[in-house]
Amino acid sequence: MDFKLPEEIVSLCQTVRDFVANEVEPVAHLIEENDQIPEKIERMAKEMGLFGLSIPEEYGGLGLDMVGKCAVFEELGKTHNGFTTFVGTHNGIGSVGIVELGNEEQKGRYLPKMATGEWMGAFALTEPSAGSNAANIKTAAVRKGDRYIINGSKHYITNAKEAHVFTVMAVTDPSKGPKGITSFIVEKDFPGFVVGKVEKKMGLHGSHSCELFFEDLEVPVENRLGEEGQGYVNALKILTNGRAGLAARNLGSCQYLLDKSVQFAMERVQFDKPIIEQQAVLHMLSEMALEIEALRSMVYRVAWMTDQGMNVIKEAAMVKLFGSEVYNRVADKAVQVHGGIGYIAEYPIERFYRDARITRIYEGTSEIQKNIIGAQLIKEYQKKHTGV
Structure with missing residues (x-):
């Protein structure tokens, strides 16, 4: 195993290190006090490509491998964890599902905008009855023609306030247990999608966790991520x-x-x-x-x-x-x-x-x-x- 980083990753890490030290750290107290990442910091992160770490180059991202991502994440960890979580969640569970499991049409539709940070990503699995027991989700999806109708709720969803694209897990066949769960790509503008309150947390200020409510949420069939029953x-x-x-x-x-x-x-x-x-x-x-x-x-x-x-x-x-x-x-x-x-x-x-x-x-x-x-x-x- 050779963990020596390529020169381009070393250079990127130095850029991130300077950004963290010179731009983020001086305003870390403001993030903490205001529970909000300054617009300037978010804009600079977008310009640096920090929202496209996981996204392949053909879709506008940096396409880093896992070693490269970890090197960048290590540098981001050296500052306010709310900012780190905001960026890290998008590059992790917020986008990886589409990168790894999406078809070409889905990738072409979502990844370019996610790579630039125009569209932020989030991952919606946790529910009041399904935390550690992730297979116990109650949110239900029923297919009607060319759409799925989803009803239910999620909570503690990181980036929910800012995200436009959500990977959502819902039950399509209750009789099959975990094998009856299906995953969907859901946009916040879809009819029936409601973002609830922002939770007040002990830490991670600036990183917002919210409830989500699905009230006859309409999701096109083409937004199913993989086949039915593969969600878990x-x-x-x-x-x-x-x-x-x-x-x-x-x-x-x-x-x-x-x-x-x-x-x-x-x-x-x-x-x-x-x-x-x-x-x-x-x-x-x-x-x-x-x-x-x-x-x-x-x-x-x-x-x-x-x-x-x-x-x-x-x-x-x-x-x-x-x-x-x-x-x-x-x-x-x-x-x-x-x-x-x-x-x-x-x-x-x-x-x-x-x-x-x-x-x-x-x-x-x-x-x-x-x-x-x-x-x-x-x-x-x-x-x-x-x-x-």
Whole structure:
């Protein structure tokens, strides 16, 4: 495995690094206070092509492979997580379904506008009765001639306020359980589509999560994504594909926190010497660095495996689980190293601490990742010992 990045990716990462440091970080406090990404920042991100990372070049995107995307996501993770989530969700679960599963007509219709950020993408699976149990969705789709009529609701849908294109899961045959779920490409302008309230969240300000309501929503048959009954499998593929990228964003945030913590520990003097000379502080920094390097190795290995077309169900669950847990541990230590100032809202450390918590929940909880890993271990054992 060679994780050396091509020169064009190295150059892109440097551009993103400069953008994050010079443009996003100076307004991070405004994003936090106003719960809104400044128009200038969004416009600049569009001009840089940051909304087309996952979209092939023939449709106007950058067409990065997973290793390249992870490198960019790592840089984006070093700033306000609301902005990072806004961009990351669009490039991940918001668009990957159409890229990987859409037919040529669907790709031609949606991907060019999504590549420029003119149309933002979102993924609508979660419902009040279907969180970790994704197969328990109740939203129903009934075919009537050349259209499907969809009724139901979704909640906690990231990017719902800004998105124009949604990958929506609905039940087309209740008698078949998970095999009766179908996926659809839905535009917000379709009759019967209603965006509900924006949820007030503990963190990720600037990234908006909303309810969606479908009231006799009319979706053309040509907007079905794949065949009927493939929706649940599609959803799992989309989520699996995005897990390395999510972990890469966590990696960037962890590196940001370590850098800030080392700087603070070098400059903060207590008992007549910098606190980095206190063994307890130095050990915390060392533990942070150790876990970050382990996460970095795992992120790029899983990304490489994905690019090789390998089965990464287990490894993707592992990196999502490990990335989330490491981020939370690193954020906790960063607050401790900073002491009282780490708890003050005027400084960014407490914001990252709050933002870290959702990573153990969204796009598959830590507990669900353990279930996936365990199920794969059982399959591997059975294959090894029984050949089945």
